[in-house]
Amino acid sequence: MLPKLKEVSNRFLSLIGPGRIVKERYDFKSIEQKWQAQWETKDIYSVPDFSDKPKYYCLEMFPYPSGKLHMGHVRNYSIGDVVARFKSMHGYHVLHPMGWDAFGLPAENAAIKHGGLHPAEWTRDNIDAMRSQLKQLGLSYDWNREVATCHPGYYKWTQWLFLELYKTGLAYKKKAAVNWCPSCATVLANEQVKEGECERCSTVVQRRELDQWFFKITDYADRLLADLKKLEGWPEKVKIMQENWIGRSEGSEIVFKAETGDEMKVFTTRPDTIYGVTYMVLAPEHPLVEKMIQGKPEAQQVREFVNQVRDLSELDRTSTEAEKIGLPTGAYCINPVNGEKVPVLVGNYVLMEYGTGAVMGVPAHDQRDFEFARKYGLPIRVVIQPKGQELQSETMTEAYTEDGLMVNSGHFDGTPNRQGITKVIKYLEENRWGSGQINYRLRDWLISRQRYWGAPIPMVYCDQCGIVPVPEEELPVTLPLDVELKQVGKNPLTECEDFMNTTCPQCGAKARRETDTMDTFMCSSWYYYRYTSPRDEENAWGKQQVEHWLPVDQYIGGVEHAILHLLYSRFFTKVFYDQGYCKNEEPFENLLTQGMVLKDGAKMSKSKGNVVSPEDIIARYGADTARMFILFAAPPERDLEWSDQGVEGCYRFLNRVWRLVAAVSESLQEVPSRPEGNLVGVNREMRRITHYTIKKVTEDISQRFNFNTAVSAVMELVNAMYQYKDVPASDRDPAVMREGIETILVLLAPFAPHVTEELWEGIGNTQSVHTQSWPQYDKDAIVEEEVTIVVQINGKVRDRMIIPAEMDPEAMKELVMGQPKVQELIEGKNVVKVIAVPKKLVNIVVK
RNA sequence: GCCGAAGUGGCGGAAUCGGCAGACGCGCGCGACUCAAAAUCGCGUAUCUCCGGAUGUGUGGGUUCGACUCCCACCUUCGGCACCA
Numbered sequence: 046m047l048p049k050l051k052e053v054s055n056r057f058l059s060l061i062g063p064g065r066i067v068k069e070r071y072d073f074k075s076i077e078q079k080w081q082a083q084w085e086t087k088d089i090y091s092v093p094d095f096s097d098k099p100k101y102y103c104l105e106m107f108p109y110p111s112g113k114l115h116m117g118h119v120r121n122y123s124i125g126d127v128v129a130r131f132k133s134m135h136g137y138h139v140l141h142p143m144g145w146d147a148f149g150l151p152a153e154n155a156a157i158k159h160g161g162l163h164p165a166e167w168t169r170d171n172i173d174a175m176r177s178q179l180k181q182l183g184l185s186y187d188w189n190r191e192v193a194t195c196h197p198g199y200y201k202w203t204q205w206l207f208l209e210l211y212k213t214g215l216a217y218k219k220k221a222a223v224n225w226c227p228s229c230a231t232v233l234a235n236e237q238v239k240e241g242e243c244e245r246c247s248t249v250v251q252r253r254e255l256d257q258w259f260f261k262i263t264d265y266a267d268r269l270l271a272d273l274k275k276l277e278g279w280p281e282k283v284k285i286m287q288e289n290w291i292g293r294s295e296g297s298e299i300v301f302k303a304e305t306g307d308e309m310k311v312f313t314t315r316p317d318t319i320y321g322v323t324y325m326v327l328a329p330e331h332p333l334v335e336k337m338i339q340g341k342p343e344a345q346q347v348r349e350f351v352n353q354v355r356d357l358s359e360l361d362r363t364s365t366e367a368e369k370i371g372l373p374t375g376a377y378c379i380n381p382v383n384g385e386k387v388p389v390l391v392g393n394y395v396l397m398e399y400g401t402g403a404v405m406g407v408p409a410h411d412q413r414d415f416e417f418a419r420k421y422g423l424p425i426r427v428v429i430q431p432k433g434q435e436l437q438s439e440t441m442t443e444a445y446t447e448d449g450l451m452v453n454s455g456h457f458d459g460t461p462n463r464q465g466i467t468k469v470i471k472y473l474e475e476n477r478w479g480s481g482q483i484n485y486r487l488r489d490w491l492i493s494r495q496r497y498w499g500a501p502i503p504m505v506y507c508d509q510c511g512i513v514p515v516p517e518e519e520l521p522v523t524l525p526l527d528v529e530l531k532q533v534g535k536n537p538l539t540e541c542e543d544f545m546n547t548t549c550p551q552c553g554a555k556a557r558r559e560t561d562t563m564d565t566f567m568c569s570s571w572y573y574y575r576y577t578s579p580r581d582e583e584n585a586w587g588k589q590q591v592e593h594w595l596p597v598d599q600y601i602g603g604v605e606h607a608i609l610h611l612l613y614s615r616f617f618t619k620v621f622y623d624q625g626y627c628k629n630e631e632p633f634e635n636l637l638t639q640g641m642v643l644k645d646g647a648k649m650s651k652s653k654g655n656v657v658s659p660e661d662i663i664a665r666y667g668a669d670t671a672r673m674f675i676l677f678a679a680p681p682e683r684d685l686e687w688s689d690q691g692v693e694g695c696y697r698f699l700n701r702v703w704r705l706v707a708a709v710s711e712s713l714q715e716v717p718s719r720p721e722g723n724l725v726g727v728n729r730e731m732r733r734i735t736h737y738t739i740k741k742v743t744e745d746i747s748q749r750f751n752f753n754t755a756v757s758a759v760m761e762l763v764n765a766m767y768q769y770k771d772v773p774a775s776d777r778d779p780a781v782m783r784e785g786i787e788t789i790l791v792l793l794a795p796f797a798p799h800v801t802e803e804l805w806e807g808i809g810n811t812q813s814v815h816t817q818s819w820p821q822y823d824k825d826a827i828v829e830e831e832v833t834i835v836v837q838i839n840g841k842v843r844d845r846m847i848i849p850a851e852m853d854p855e856a857m858k859e860l861v862m863g864q865p866k867v868q869e870l871i872e873g874k875n876v877v878k879v880i881a882v883p884k885k886l887v888n889i890v891v892k
Numbered sequence: 893g894c895c896g897a898a899g900u901g902g903c904g905g906a907a908u909c910g911g912c913a914g915a916c917g918c919g920c921g922c923g924a925c926u927c928a929a930a931a932u933c934g935c936g937u938a939u940c941u942c943c944g945g946a947u948g949u950g951u952g953g954g955u956u957c958g959a960c961u962c963c964c965a966c967c968u969u970c971g972g973c974a975c976c977a
Contacts (some may be wrong), residue, residue, distance in 0.1 A: 240974085282896060288970060289895065315975060326977090339919065363975065394975045404977045413975065486976055550972045584953075607972080677917070678904060684970085686904060694917050704932085744908080757916035764916090818944085835912045842912060880957055885911050890957045 068807075071668030077799045081183060089813065090185045094578070094590050096138035100593045103129040104633075106602030107144045110193075111151060112171035115180040116642040116675070116687065117603065119659045124639060124681050125601045125674045126184045127243070130795035131268070131746050132579065133185075134819040140594055142180065143186040145172050147195035149567045150229060150245070153498040157532045164420060165526055168195055182668045183798045185815070194568035200500035200577065201521035201570050202585035204618070207503060208514050215620060216260045216492075218512065222397070223491055225253040230534035231495040234564060236290075236609045241363065250364070258502060258561065259489040262616045264459035266291050266485040269615055273383035273442055276466040278635030280682070283607045290608045292486025295652040297470045298401065300380040301325060303389065307333055309378055310398030312484050312559050313407075320454035321407040322380050323418065326371060326392040328402040334391055341375035346834050347391055354393050362393070369394045381478035382469075383455060390614070392417070400484050408444065409436070415444035428453050429462050435644065452680045490613065492564040497537050498528065498563030504569035507549035507556040516550050523560070555743035564672060565837065570613040573597055573632065574621070588626070589766060590656065596629040604638035611636070618835040637750060640684035642675070649687070657687055669797035670696040676752040676796055698760060699800055702793070705766055706786055706804045713783045714809045718779040728778040731769045732826050735785045737824040738762040742792045752796070759792050783808070793819050836861055837888040843870055854881035862888040 053356035084090065085681075087292075105125035108118055122143075129141035137538055145168075152164035172193060179186070192199055210216040219373040224233040228248040232255060237244050272290045272462075274286045284403050296314035303309050309325065326332055329351040334744055349370050354362065361367060371392040378389050380384055387406075394413070408418030408425040418425050424440040430451040451460045460468060473479035494503065501522045503515035525544045528537035535695065538544055540562040549556040553886040577590035602610075611633070618632040644655040662671045673695040679685040724732055738758050766785050769777065786808060794801040795816045805814035829850045834857070842868055858879045867889070874891035881887045 147966090239972095261952085285896060291972060292973090292976065296977085311977080315977085347921090367975075369975075393977095394977095398975070399976045401977095407977095411977075413977080484976080486973095604971080680905085683898085683905095688904065688918070690918050691904065698917080701932095749908070750906085751906095753904095754916080757906075760916055833912085837911090837958075840911095840956095845912080878957060882911055886958090887912080888957055 054757045055259050067445070069707055071700050071800065073669060074148055076803045077181070077183065077668055078461065080799045080802050081180060082481055084183075085180075088189075089815065090141070090186045090187050091189050092138065092140050094587075095593060097472040097477045098136055098138040100140070100572075100594060101129075101132045101137035101599075102140045102597045103132060103599050103698040104140075104142070104576075104597045104601070106600070106606065107146050107569070107572060108175065108418055109146045109149055109151070110168055110171040110175055111172050114175055114182075114659045116657060116659060118375055119182065119668075119671060120639055120642055120675045120681075120685065121601060121814065122179065122182065122184050123604070123675050124637065124750075124800075126182075127676065127746065127752060127795040128599055128601070128750075129185050130798070130815060131819070132671055134795070134815070134817060136792075138880065140190075140576065141185055141187060142190040142191035142192075142579075143184070143188070143350040144190075144572060144576065145175075145194065146565065146569045146572070147172065147193040147198075148258075148499045149278075150496060151497070152778065153496060153530060154533065161614055163526065164782065165195070168193075168498075181663055182659075182672065186799070190576050192572060192575050192579050194500075194572065195498070195566070197521045197523055198580075199572075200524075200568065202575065203571070204515075204520050204522060204561065205502045205517060205569070205585055206502040206571060207515060207563065208520075210260055210513050210620065210622060211504075213262065213620070214623070216258060216477060218256060218258050220254060220494070221259075222252050223255050225251045225255075227251060228533075229496075230690040232491055232493060234491045236490075236566075236612070241361075249725040252357075257491055257493040258504075258559075260616070262613075263485060263487055264491045266293070266487050267483075267549065267615050268619055269487075269612065272619075272631060276631060276633075276636070279633075280636060282606065283611065283636060283638060286607045287612055289486060290612065291302075294484050294486075296481050296482060296484065297473060298482040299381065299405070299473060300469055301380060301387075301405070303333065303337065303378040304376055305333075305336055307336065309389075309403055310479075313405055313408065315407065315466070316479075317427055317451060317457075317462040318407040318410045319380070319382050319405075319469055319473075320451075320457070321409050321426045322385075322387055322405045324387050325378055325389045325407040326395050326406055327374075327389060328395040328397040328405045329391055329393065330397040331391075331395075331402045337374045337376040337389055343373055343375040345638045347372050350391060350393075358407050363396070363748070367393070369413070369420070370418060371421055381476070386723055390421075398488060399486065407878060409441065410444055410446055412444040412446065415441070425452060438486060470542060478879070485847060488848075490564075491617075492567055493561040494564055495536050495561055497524075497528065499565060500524070500568060501538070502542075502559040502561055505547055505549060505561040506559070507552060507554060509554055509608070510549055510551045512558075513549055513556070519550070524562075538562075545614070557638055558625050564610060566852045567611050569610055570617045571621075571831075573614075585626075591627050594632045595627055596632055599635045599637065600633040601637045601639060603641070605639070637681060639681045640679065642685050646686070657689075662692060665690060666696045667699075669699055669800045673756065673797055677756040680751050680753050682750075698763070699797060701767075702763055702789060703800065703804065704789075705770065706807060709770060709782060709786065710804075710808050711778060715782045716779045717779065718783045718787050720778050720784060724781065726780065727769065727772050727776060728781045731765065731781050731785060732790060733829065734762060734765045734824040735781075735788050738792065739820050740827060741786060743819065743822070746795075755792075756796065758791060762789055762792075788820060790814055791820055797802070832884045834884065835863075835886040836867060838867075838870055840888060840892060843867075848886055852883070854883060857881040857883070857887050861889070 070244045080274045103125055105121050129139050133139040147168050152168045155167050156162055156164050177716050198523050207216060224238050226233055226243040229243060233243060238250050241250055243250055268383045273287060294314050296312060297316040298310055298312050303308045338347045374391055376389045377386045380387055389863050406414045408414040410429055411891045424678050427436045427450060429449040430436060430452045431447060436445055448462055450459045451465045453460055459467055470481045474744055501524055505515060505521045506512045507513050522542060523540050528541055531535055546556050547556055548556050568859045574586045574591055577594045578587040581587055614632050643680060644657060645653060647653055677695060678691055690710040720732060741758040742755045745751045790801045790805050792816060802814050831847050832850045833845055833847050835842050836846060858881045871889060871891050876891050878890040
């Protein structure tokens, strides 16, 4: 068979001169392979620790090595890559690293399910597979800085950080009712429970009393909240979510004396309603409950109720729908401000974890208390009266929660309740009955996990010395690899004698190791510090390196980490700051939360069968097309609807660029890329479009991350170049042509790194397109001499005119009013006003 | 229930500071090239129309010479939180 004509011509063209003239066909596969190999050999993306250039730390959330890249990753990393390349073309010293959040349940579950493959091997294989997929995307990572959290050289420092927190009293062990996921066979932090279900497997979470390790993130609640204000580069949405999660509320703590003589503390945001208290409710787990009911006829009933509630899942327990049930304990306590005896109840809706686990009941001014009081026939007393109204407790249909004047409140009567809040607090403090208090919804971070594939908690239990930290020089506490994973719910560390048995670092006696491992969120809360000195064996990170690079200038990732990872990382950074390990108080200066990648309006998932694999797309169209599409289809923070036809369109566009360059490449050799002298006509217009595009793309990327409009601007430039190419050669300026072509390639380089590099070489350049400086637009070139303005009458477009761009408003009015067509349109009408906006419009208001 | 975001052609989206609504791309239609098809290139493409225009950015009001953009009320969708005292 004869070779096809195209193949012949390709072969012929490529003989003319290596890298000098562009082949006819866009062969993405060989181009991408060629350049990936070259970039790797020349190590062009490796970054020294220090430089004279200004630094820029561009970071994307590192992935869990599941084994396969999904479109969400492609989106995340394509965005990051554009930012990193854009910044480095602007002369920044850019740190752009990648690594692996490599500890976690899937590895362990895979080992149990399929048998044979150890989590370490499974993880390693997955990392290898994903690394090669990332490389196929042509991302500009410095792979010399790669980290994996499951590597002993990394988790040594995770353990070291645990010890640091332990030293400062921020890591502690306590017995508490915790969230237990029966399917994952481990406890979970509050942040990992969504609507009462395990966020990873959606199993209903149970409550268990367990002795566990916590980090005192609550100590930092106020700073985590206050410093949100400093994060101007964060989306408002994420800041609000964190604010709500921290849940600060101001109020006061008030002590009620129980008849047993015990002090019962309550937290309230409404101390101004203290005189309206008609009962008290304790959480079923409240330590005073048992004492209250001693010897009371209610005792048996209350105990049964307490046991019932304790057995409920977190979901049932905290559901808003659940009926509010209260039981009298038979005991009473005294309201300190008026000496009144009020009954003490036990209620299922009172949570031991929030405030003091006791609530004062003010039914007249709290809707929930109101309903509760009506249900159980408890008295209602109005202590806040609205202006111009007289509330009667008997006739009220709902609680009055608005402002008013205090009544039935002793010497506070007549005080506006807002002022009353501070006055009552002062009064309580003077009498030592209570004090102003701030409460947070945020709870301490539970970091113990009853699973194998994680960083061991570096603690030892000694019968003599109690809990003893492993000395720093003995780190890492190595996770033993010779274990057998048989079933979920059995942590093999608890059966691994070699691991468990040790000696006490303090007294040398036989001792046991902690067998729980750390929450993987702990590993991922500091990895961006490690990137700055990834192979440092003496320290978690080099102080100089961290002071040079941190904070991260741009962080990019999914919004699903709005609370979890981002809050934990902020907490860690504040601890590091306090310990003098870094100078930044916040880890991430700017945050971009990218939207999801959808198909048919839904998140891609195996169960829905709507998954599009990046591998397939790369194989069919190449990485450049995949990247182009994902950046072009939607602005980054919005959800993106996958479209096969849209991908096709981007592929067509790159082909169009290819053909354009191929068609003119020969004529561009040895032509300067800066036109000389004064341009006129098509040449001036072509150059205007080129420079306008530079301006537009630069602003779209740097000011708003709108890659979609940046790409569309380049598309318009390409369209204009196609027109220009067909102008008779005698009227064309080859330098304008070359400048246009080079501009297209340079502006597109961060988006489609391979094809631009190939074409850049093809038009005779010897240096990589990726080491070029970002072009600057010429202010004079973008000036338009003439503009089309709109002529409006009463705001409706009636005509268009071409006028000199610099015409001032008065001249515009005069010109427009003098037009016969305008005169005709306004004939017989009264001109009230004429508005002229330079370069835009003239609006004539008539009656 | 509370907090937040979003609603624009057949579709993804654009309009950045209150000034031509629908850039760019997809899809569709027409034409050129071709024996033909694909690819490519070019043109057209919001709706209605009595061909003068009229209407149109979720709905209803308002501010303004002028509103996708600002204000008020509401509807829908999505996301977060949800007995937090």
